Amino acid sequence: MxxxxxxxxVCAVASASVPMLYERNPEWFHTVLKPAAEAAAPxxxxxxxxxxxxxxxxxxxxLLGRKVRIAADQFGHFNADFRLNGRRVGALVDTGATLVAxxxxxxxxxxxxxxxxxFKYKIKTANGExxxxxxxxxxxxxxxxxxxxxxxxxxDDKALDGTLIGVSFLKRLAKYQVENGALLMxx
Numbered sequence: 001m002x003x004x005x006x007x008x009x010v011c012a013v014a015s016a017s018v019p020m021l022y023e024r025n026p027e028w029f030h031t032v033l034k035p036a037a038e039a040a041a042p043x044x045x046x047x048x049x050x051x052x053x054x055x056x057x058x059x060x061x062x063l064l065g066r067k068v069r070i071a072a073d074q075f076g077h078f079n080a081d082f083r084l085n086g087r088r089v090g091a092l093v094d095t096g097a098t099l100v101a102x103x104x105x106x107x108x109x110x111x112x113x114x115x116x117x118x119f120k121y122k123i124k125t126a127n128g129e130x131x132x133x134x135x136x137x138x139x140x141x142x143x144x145x146x147x148x149x150x151x152x153x154x155x156d157d158k159a160l161d162g163t164l165i166g167v168s169f170l171k172r173l174a175k176y177q178v179e180n181g182a183l184l185m186x187x
Contacts, residue, residue, distance in 0.1 A: 065144070066143075066144045066186065067143075067144075067145075067184065067185065067187075068142050068145055068184075068185045069183065069184050069185075070183045070185075071181065071182045072181050072182060077092055077093075078092065078183040079091070079092050080093070082141065082142045082163075082165060083140070084102075084110045084137050084139070084163075085110040085111050085112075085138050085139055086110075089102075089106060089110065089163050090163070091162065091163035091164065092162060092163070092164055092165065093164075093170075093183060094164040095170065095176075096166075097164045097167065098168065099153050099168045100140065100151070100153070100163070100165055100168050101132075101152065101154075101155060101163065101166060102152060102153075102155070102164075103154070103155055103156065103159070103161065103163075104155070104156060104157050105157050107135060110137070112135045112137070112152075114133040118133035118154075119131040119132060119154075119156070120133070121133070125160070130155055130156065131155075131156070132153040132155050133153065133154040134151075134153060134154075135152045136149055136151060137149075137150040140169055142185070144187075145185060145187045146187075147169055147172045147173075147187075150168055150169050150172070151168040152168065170185075173187050
């Protein structure tokens with residue numbers, strides 16, 4: 001009985017230390033595990049290599065701690081699913097956008113109410129000048145990264161067809177940087 005308990009304790013300590021070791025040196029884990037994965041399923045690796053020649057959907061990878069990595073799509077853009085006030089919204093990370101920007105339909109879906117009189121700000125976009133309403137997103141989240149009270153603008157549905165995650169979110173992170181074709185965000 002004591003032997004089984006000792007084995008259980010050793011297993012628990014070893015499994016608890018794996019995430020910390022991975023966070024310190026993820027490359028080592030990938031080099032160690034890659035040969036084992038290739039040996040276990042060579043046909044899956046071959047299929048994955050064939051697929052890489054076709055356009056690939058961007059991948060969002062939640063890392064240990066409050067880190068997220070978003071792979072660039074075939075155009076070099078960083079698209080991912082975010083949670084705005086708890087609702088899932090597909091968005092493009094735009095370091096050239098001062099604020100988070102969304103259209104009126106998305107604003108309504110996440111619980112932000114805007115009236116026609118609220119569209120009192122003139123803003124310049126890539127498509128020209130338009131009117132916008134100021135707003136605040138209570139919670140903006142991707143993976144384990146959570147930022148509260150994020151400044152945003154709401155544009156007419158005709159002026160913006162998607163959601164842009166701008167610097168009003170990014171500046172609240174500890175860092176964000178592009179490395180190896182992916183955007184790394186750390187809180």
